[in-house]
Amino acid sequence: MTDIRSRVQAFASRLRFPKLFAITLAIFIFDVLVPDLIPFVDEILLALFTALLGSWKRRRDKPPQ
Numbered sequence: 001m002t003d004i005r006s007r008v009q010a011f012a013s014r015l016r017f018p019k020l021f022a023i024t025l026a027i028f029i030f031d032v033l034v035p036d037l038i039p040f041v042d043e044i045l046l047a048l049f050t051a052l053l054g055s056w057k058r059r060r061d062k063p064p065q
Contacts, residue, residue: 014057015053015054015056015057016056016057017053017056020053021050021053021054024046024049024050024053025050027046028043028046028047028050031043031046
């Protein structure tokens, strides 16, 4: 369990907006569990937005010239 937690913390530390990613992921999981009128449309959009936030890494500092 601690290995999973350390991997998640290492992944989140490299993200530009880790709290926004966590909130979006929580909303996505909640949305998947609660049935809705138009199936899969909002789940697909939230999944894409969560994937976008998950792939957004911090900018590397430019090396001095």
